[in-house]
Amino acid sequence: DIQMTQSPASLSASLGETVTIQCRASEDIYSGLAWYQQKPGKSPQLLIYGASSLQDGVPSRFSGSGSGTQYSLKISSMQTEDEGVYFCQQGLKYPLTFGSGTKLEIK
Amino acid sequence: QVQLKESGPGLVQPSETLSLTCTVSGFSLTSYGVNWVRQPPGKGLEWMGTIWNDGSTDYNSALKSRLSISRDTSKSQVFLKMNSLQTEDTAIYLCAREFYGGYSVGWGQGVMVTVSS
Numbered sequence A: 001d002i003q004m005t006q007s008p009a010s011l012s013a014s015l016g017e018t019v020t021i022q023c024r025a026s027e028d029i030y031s032g033l034a035w036y037q038q039k040p041g042k043s044p045q046l047l048i049y050g051a052s053s054l055q056d057g058v059p060s061r062f063s064g065s066g067s068g069t070q071y072s073l074k075i076s077s078m079q080t081e082d083e084g085v086y087f088c089q090q091g092l093k094y095p096l097t098f099g100s101g102t103k104l105e106i107k
Numbered sequence B: 001q002v003q004l005k006e007s008g009p010g011l012v013q014p015s016e017t018l019s020l021t022c023t024v025s026g027f028s029l030t031s032y033g034v035n036w037v038r039q040p041p042g043k044g045l046e047w048m049g050t051i052w053n054d055g056s057t058d059y060n061s062a063l064k065s066r067l068s069i070s071r072d073t074s075k076s077q078v079f080l081k082m083n084s085l086q087t088e089d090t091a092i093y094l095c096a097r098e099f100y101g102g103y104s105v106g107w108g109q110g111v112m113v114t115v116s117s
Helices: none
Strands: A004-007 A010-013 A018-026 A031-038 A044-049 A062-067 A071-075 A084-090 A102-106 B003-007 B019-026 B032-037 B046-051 B057-058 B067-072 B077-082 B093-099 B103-104 B112-117
Touching: A004 A084, A010 B019, A018 A031, A018 A102, A018 B067, A031 A062, A031 B067, A044 A062, A062 B057, A071 A084, B003 B093, B019 B032, B019 B093, B019 B112, B032 B077, B046 B067, B046 B077, B046 B093, B057 B067, B067 B103
Parallel strands: A010 A102
Antiparallel strands: A004 A018, A018 A071, A031 A044, A031 A084, A062 A071, A084 A102, B003 B019, B019 B077, B032 B046, B032 B093, B046 B057, B067 B077, B093 B103, B093 B112
């Protein structure tokens, strides 16, 4: 199975700050990566797929990049509504596997 | 609008079988697959399995011996059955529509299942 390692486990950011979350795959996943946002008590929502494609309706301050085994999610200007837990997920091989999550809070 | 909603018992006895239903709207099960994912309280996400638009299935090998996913296209429902439940199976169970094969959209709100006597 492909292991997904996310970092950091948690971080705090000020309003307007740029935030970056990292995800590393245990093998090359050829940009087969998604990012999800999960707010407290809610289900995950797809933000980014194919490593860098923005899902419909997701604000443009979210962006994804990376290749091979290293990927990142960037929030260009932190907003209060961006608080939550962010998960990466590889979609290349089954079983689909997720990172352990990054908890993002407002400082 | 893609919508999915899980339903099923909130409490299951150890060693018994879990049966959940995912009722979908806004798309056809003959056009898209449905993923089942679970999330233990306060923990991460685990993909359980997928039923594809042609009715074929893929399962997480860690659960394959206990898990079965099926569907009724006329009722727009997908079913999950998992036997021999243990306390470590306590989790929120979620269904979502597959998107470009390996991703998930339109997640349901989930159903909390507690395995306890």
